[in-house]
Amino acid sequence: QVQLVESGGGLxxxxxxxxxxxxxxxxxxxxxxxxxFRQAPGEEREFVASINSRGSITDYANSVRGRFTxxxxxxxNTVYLQMNSLKPEDTADYYCAARPxxxxxxxxxxxxxxxQGTQVTVSS
Numbered sequence: 001q002v003q004l005v006e007s008g009g010g011l012x013x014x015x016x017x018x019x020x021x022x023x024x025x026x027x028x029x030x031x032x033x034x035x036x037f038r039q040a041p042g043e044e045r046e047f048v049a050s051i052n053s054r055g056s057i058t059d060y061a062n063s064v065r066g067r068f069t070x071x072x073x074x075x076x077n078t079v080y081l082q083m084n085s086l087k088p089e090d091t092a093d094y095y096c097a098a099r100p101x102x103x104x105x106x107x108x109x110x111x112x113x114x115x116q117g118t119q120v121t122v123s124s
Contacts (some may be wrong), residue, residue: 002026002113004096009118012086016122020081022096022115028069029077030054033099035111036070036081038092038120047106048094049081059104064090093117 008020030094035050049070050059058070069082079096097111105111 002098003114004098004115006094006096006115006118007111009120011121011123014086014124016086016089017082017084018086018120020083020094020096020118022079022081024077024079024098024113027098027113029098030074031100031102032045033058033102033104034035034072034079034081035097035099035105035108036088036094037097037108038094039117040092042053043092043107045092046084047108050104050106051079053102057104059106061106083120087118088122088124093118093119 003025006022033052036048037045038048039045047061051070055072067085072079095117096115098113101109
């Protein structure tokens with residue numbers, strides 16, 4: 001049984017930082033590209049960042065590029081999202097997802113497994 005478990009969400013002031021983690025089990029983690037998506041209340045889910053299976057290639061949404069960094073540790077079956085210079089508009093539930101292919105993707109339909117999400121709230 002595949003599980004993706006996110007952690008690290010919380011309440012932070014604008015300009016602050018948070019690091020999200022997502023630990024996977026039940027799959028060959030190093031064979032999957034990983035992604036982070038988010039969904040704000042009343043909004044559609046949107047792509048945030050993706051990383052290839054080897055951790056050598058990343059992709060970001062324009063809204064977070066330069067502020068967020070995605071990374072992975074295949075030895076720990078974990079993907080991270082370092083979020084700096086947070087803005088109130090970053091407030092959302094953040095989800096990690098696993099794609100059974102090595103390449104990055106911003107399309108949610110490419111991802112097979114999803115975590116339950118972790119809430120991030122940025123106050124102004």
